[in-house]
Amino acid sequence: MSSAKTSPVVETGLTHLAVSLRGVTKVYDNGVIALGPLDLAVRKGEFISLLGPSGCGKSTALRIIAELSAPSSGTVRVARHEGVPQPGHGIGFVFQEPxxxxxxxxxxxxxxxxxxxxxxxxxxxxxxxxxxxxxxxxxxxxxxxxxxxxxxxxxxxxxxxxxxxPDILLMDEPFAALDEITRFRLNNDLLALWRSLRKTVIFVTHSVFESVYLSQRVVVMTARPGRIQADIRIETVEPRGEEFRTSAAYSDYCRKVSAALAPSYSGQSTL
Structure with a gap:
């Protein structure tokens, strides 16, 4: 595998896609293969979740999209403009800690x-x-x-x-440390904000329930090195609310996502 570093390509000509990753890998200096090869396409205005076991490269993928880390190989295309933050262009990043x-x-x-x-x-x-x-x-x-x-x-x-x-909002397990009631409330508020602003959102989580509730698509990743195990579209009546959280459809999707996630946990490497 090539260890040559390549910078993400900032491309304003993407018509329908906000983010495109093709054959993206990340190999650290100590030889650990953290990610990939990963292929992922995210449409403009879409809300997706990256779900997978610890250490599978979810956060690494976000950092590569945000140009906070360079991929070891592959192509990254982000539909935004270069330069200082400008209204309507760029990336916003919400980290695990405030x-x-x-x-x-x-x-x-x-x-x-x-x-x-x-x-x-x-x-x-x-x-x-x-x-x-x-x-x-x-x-x-x-x-x-x-x-x-x-x-x-x-x-x-x-x-x-x-x-x-920003056009794209990257969120790296922002609600993981919060109590369940607060987390549910912030999930609802985030969905309302997304419906209002129509940003492209890529949301990292360890929670099956959170990923199904929030997302239009749940991208399930394998254990390290992270690849896509499954890409599951969540088709429900919008806007979502507590009715969806307690519905049979929600339970069915949670079971489907859990089943897709199970092989990733059974094969996870010991850190």
Whole structure:
């Protein structure tokens, strides 16, 4: 396998696809083959989940799409523009931890990407406030992270990812550490936000139930090195809500996804 590093191709001419991965692999310097070869196509405006066992390369795939890590081989095409964050173009990334700056306000945490991009302070402040309103935190702009619950911190992280108005939103297990009630509420809020903004969302999770509830497609990955085990389309009446979560269709899809995931866990390598 080639160890030559290649950079993702930033391509504005993709008509229907937001992201295209072809033959993508990731081999670390210690020889561990973390990913691939992986082939994945995500349509513009689509919400998909990457589901698989720990260490299968889900987060690695997100980092490659975001250009935070280079693939060892293969082709990555992302339909966005190069350069500093611009309205309507680019990638927003929500990490597993909120990673907020504790010494400054919620508004300033959200404004940071715009500040780094050199936007005038008044414009950046207005856009930060708009992003906070979109995640239900308009009244907490002056609060500090230490004053927020875990769920509220994650909302701030989401607002910070949205403040540049990205085309693509990458989410790496953002709700994994939250209690079940908070997680359900944020799942509902995320779906409402997606329906409103129609961003392309690639969501990493370990939860079968979360992946089925949120996604139009659940992409099940094998144990390391991660490849696609199954690609399951979730076809339901929209908009989804608690009726879907308690429906027979939801249970059927969860069983189908669990069955596709089972071989990945039975064959998972010991870390």
């Amino acid at each position: 990673t907020l700056m504790p010494w400054t306000s919620v508004r300033e945490n959200v404004r940071l990407p715009l500040k780094l991009a050199g936007l005038p302070k008044a414009e950046a402040r207005a856009r930060a406030d708009e992003a906070l309103a979109s995640v239900g935190l308009a009244d907490f702009a002056e609060a500090y992270p230490r004053e927020l619950s875990g769920g509220m911190k994650m909302r701030v992280s989401l607002a910070r990812a949205l403040v540049t108005d």
